[in-house]
Amino acid sequence: MQDLKSFYEVIVIGAGPAGSAAATFLAQLGRDVLLIEREKFPRHHIGESLMPNTYWQLKRLNVIEKLKEIGFVRKHSVQFVNDKGKASKPFYFKERNSHESSATWQVERGEFDNMMLENALEYGAQVIQNTKVIDLIYNDDAVGGVIVKRDNNEQQIRAKIVVDASGTSAFIARKLKIYEPDPHLNKGVLYTYFRGAARECGVDEGTTIILHTKGKDGWFWYIPLKDNVVSVGVVSDIPKLFSDRTLDPCNIFMREVNQCSALKEKIDLATPIANVKVCKDFSYRAKHVAGNGYVLIGDAFSFIDPVYSSGVFLAIKSAELAADTINEALATNDTSATRLRSFEQELVTGMESIKKLVYTFYDKGFSFAKFLKVYPQYQNTLIDILIGDVFKEGVSEIFAAMESFQSQREMECAKM
Template sequence: MPELLSEYDCVVIGGGPAGSTAAALVAEQGHSVLLVEREPMPREHVGESLMPESYWVFERLGVLEQLNKSCFPRKVGVQFVNNTGRESQPFFFRTHDPRPCSETWHVDRSEFDQMLFENAATKGAHCHDATRVADVLFDDNRATGVRLIDRTGTEHKIACKVVIDGSGQQTLIANKLGIKQVNPELKKAAIWRHYRGAERDESGGGVKTIIMHTSDKKCWFWYIPQADDTVSVGCVGDNDYLLKGRGTPAEVFEQELAKCEGAYQRVQGAEALDDLRVAKEFSYSTDQIAGDGWVLVGDAWGFIDPVYSSGVYFALQSAALAADCVSQALTTGDTSAAQLGGWGPEFKEATNSVRKLVNAFYSGEFRVGKFVMEHPEHQGNLTDLLIGRIFKPGVAMMFDDLDPWLDRQMSAMEEPA
């Protein structure tokens, strides 16, 4: 581990996918970069299912060969199961696009994040884990550095020209500046664990992410097959419903599992591992993406919802876009908010398609199979969004038909018998 210097061109906070990607790409351009992660690496994290469009960032980072040689199972599609247990036809990505970039992986985040962290070091970044950012330093409204506590408890004041905040749901800068906004309509919680020996469908040449509603549609489950015969199974619902007054998280998980026939049947006879975890109120955004001397990437910028597995892809893509703006800023000396956040408006507009798809899902009436049957012309656009092709021209046109279709479904449900 290289010795900490007193000054860098760029300090990157957070050793997750966003921070490690940004650090690697800025360092690769010849700038001095410090990447700090508060936890000892490797560390556990939720978010095992990737979107295929991550491929292009992996290509830039030079890690595709490592991923292809890894034990991570190949993700070939997505499938939905409604509250009655009826399964949609799988959305197999290769059917839509036969190129290798149309498939991806279900990853073990401890191994995956470690790989990206080490890749940043290979690219020239100074990488320090078990190092906590105690504060981001400002001079008036400009970020000028950070105050760190290293693994020995020693404090360091580090000056820099740009701070990239990839601190995840800590959202250090957003919390410091008071610009974080929790989405009042998506105050969700998640309870999840892993099973060994659960059902594993590898038809189609790999595994799928399966999204399943409970019978009363108050919650949904993710089902993500991983390596070593394990499956990640998670329950998501309103924060108050899941975590207040219904027993322990383990008890609530079992109650909801019993109401989700698809998930319940798939884990019968499997071993439930002793790794139950909880997260809550994870959907939020920030009022601005950058300021003078600082920029937000990944979950430090915002997080929509886990239902379509967009989190890691948004982290990777935002970090790559921000890294290009930061590299140019360091070369020209223009580290203004306009330069560092120049990628933001297009990214925000593109991610809004996923946000709208999330809102459709939580309407309770978005039956994927039925919508595609009635509007087959949008199957390609829907598959593109599940792949992560949010920048593709015309992909959002689907909502011109989906929004009124949902209104009709909801009106039909409200009509008296």
């Protein structure tokens, strides 16, 4: 059994994309880091589609060439299909950005996450798997370490800063009771995988397709992966999705497929290769991103919604912002909440742009096509959000235009 020291500068809980990235960034900066993972990698995880702007954090992590060598399907665009089966023109990322970063990847998370973990090891982070964090250690009003359990043995490990990257477990947020579900996004998910489903060729092979179900009561993602596999999932309101308690997940999934003729055509001759899996309660945010001696990143801080594939991007971006802040905090020996929250405004501002676009997507009366006919000047801004270029000024201007468009639409409806 691998020996652990009793003290590290930083302990990171969870070795998903956020945790492995944070550990790598900190190790690159010369920090003494312990990365703790409760499972044994590789392991299955949902969330395969990357946003293009993830490229810049992946480049800093020095994994771009590794991704190219693995041979994941390249993603050049995203396309939307309405509830009548009419497909939009694909939003090609290169139209906004000619750099190679405009083409991203559709990844199998088991393989991707394992690559990220091994990269942290290569940069000098200590990694321990099959180890569960069961409690926090406190120094007065600050978090000062963790208590772990492995092979039925408990051990206290102290640190100057604890980073929670535990994903939707949101270990610290739930423990400190700062976890807040989003009442506007009470969604559930059912997903599975097919081999031999319909897919395009060339530049469109890896297009993420978003397909509305009948009446816009829900939507499907359609993500082409390597080895002729496609990830397919349906998202809808929890009460609606699970209204019939006599149905098992597979029957619910197929019920929703029958409400989406465009998807049904794509998978009609395909072979299911996995059981239907269920996720619930996945839109939330902690009250704050950090406190005395601790920082929350990735899904441990917030998860918005899968519709624009922002999960991995925000995980790695938050890891980068947190790591730089932690490095400066350690350099000045200031691990207070005030110091560790210094990146919160930047992170939340970018996240809010994505969240507002998610809210708009779920507005059944809103049409992006009609909006862009009235406001064609916001076509590039919309693509900016779809690629993850949200950490800059001016992005939020599109939402004032959307509100104006909505108000005008409501006035016209009232006159009818």
